[in-house]
Amino acid sequence: METRTGWRFRPEATAGVLNLDRVRLIITPKTAFTGKSLIQWLCYALRTPVPHETTTRAWTVASDGFADVVAAALLAECRTLLRDGLRRDYVRSEPIGPVLRGRLDVAAQATRRFGMLDRLHMRTFDRDIDIWENQLCGHALRRAVGTATDSRLAREISSVAREFPVTGSLSGALRALDRSRYTHLNRRYQPAHVWSELLLRGGGVADLLTDVGYDADSLLLDLPGLWEAVVRRLSGESSPARAILVPSSGRNGITVHGDLSTRPPFRPDVLVQLGTTEGSLVPIDAKYKAYHADSVSASDVHQLLTYIAGHSPVTAPVAAIVYPDPHHHSHRVLRVSGTGRRLGAIHVLGVHASASPAAATAWMRSALWRRVTE
Incomplete structure (x- = not known):
């Protein structure tokens, strides 16, 4: 954003290196x-x-x-x-030499060296790197x-x-x-x-500089997008044997009709179907937030309750939030209830950011799926 004294840059959840004309910004992850x-x-x-x-x-x-x-x-x-x-692999080349290899390029020989046979125009295919x-x-x-x-x-x-x-x-x-x-x-x-x-x-944020014809010699990573991809793979590899990941769009999407304007459907980052029963779905949302030190926001609780109402069975209203924890693996359960009935349980899982993917998969299997499937 341009100001009277210069430019103000808010990296939000982006990390990496941004090269400007005279300044090189190194943006480290916030957590x-x-x-x-x-x-x-x-x-x-x-x-x-x-x-x-x-x-x-x-x-x-x-x-x-x-x-x-x-x-x-x-x-x-x-x-x-x-x-x-x-x-x-075989690479086509058009060498000129005294001995015929491959095929004679008749057109080139006739137009460039008509009547001369000391140098031959050829077309060859040789294995090359x-x-x-x-x-x-x-x-x-x-x-x-x-x-x-x-x-x-x-x-x-x-x-x-x-x-x-x-x-x-x-x-x-x-x-x-x-x-x-x-x-x-x-x-x-x-x-x-x-x-x-x-x-x-590489490019800048959303390749803004590339769109106007300039090269952006920068490397910026969208950490929420990266964490969503990590959680999607972790959920698939840690889930029970007969569980499958199903798309959260299409007929599985939670839609709103009748308002003044259309709005996009509510879609969790990951939707896991347990077993062969079509209604046994567990929605999982990836959050790149510091939930190891902060309480889960009211908006995220509302979001997960919507996913529970739209996907989870009434007998097992369960959903999960997965966030990166800088210190260790952590797990807590938010139990939401009202008017004498249980609305849902939200498992809040902090995956240790410095753990190996194999260790994180094993921990998530024991921390979430063993409790959900019991």
Whole structure:
């Protein structure tokens, strides 16, 4: 927001690095996450392999911000690709030589060297590493050299970058990424491509600068959106064996009709169906809030009661709030009642932000689902 003396910036629940003309802002999370735990949950939400402890230790970078963390993650994945050998595929080329290989380019031979056979225009297909999978990593590594603030990290990235081709254009590699489908041939490239895309397409909040033609060399993460993705996966992996995640939209949405204007339906972040009974639904909402120190707000209680009324069976009116706790796992239950009847029970679960996803899954299974299914 522009003021008389300059600009006022409210990051809200955004974290990362924002590069302006003469200022570089490092925005740290307001609660729960550290640089190490954030990269762990980002890997978990994106379904990329969570880094091993020894690798993660090498990513920790003093006060350089999250940009160096992503660059180090990309470096680790590209080193793994080099160790296992870069993928090769057939690439079309049009060489000129004295000996025929592949097919003779008759049109080029007739128009450029008519009557001369000392040099032949050919069309060949040779196995080469100059393919889009490697080109995308090459472009990202060269971008990372310029963004890394740690000199040692920049030197290591520059050394690895020389092993990857960049003959194609960056836009061409990104278009190939958008059209790609990973198979058993190139699936090992997916983690490196996730970090490459994060580095190359960074952008500001909602890509505001990109819309007017400027490049935003920033990396900003929407932490509520990230936490929703984490909770969605945690809920699915910790739920009972016969439980399934069902969409909260469509016929499962809670709609309002008859007002002066239409309004969007009420939709929980996660809706879990227990067993085969269609009405046994448990709504779960992800909240990026400091509920380890604050009481649950009245608006959130009202929201969860609406989800209970719309989804949970009358005999078991249950819902859950899941938030990141910076200190430890925590669990409390809000029991809402009125006029002599029970309206619902809201489980408030704080997932330890520094715990591993496996430990968080096991704790959530015992803290929530064993109580709900009893």
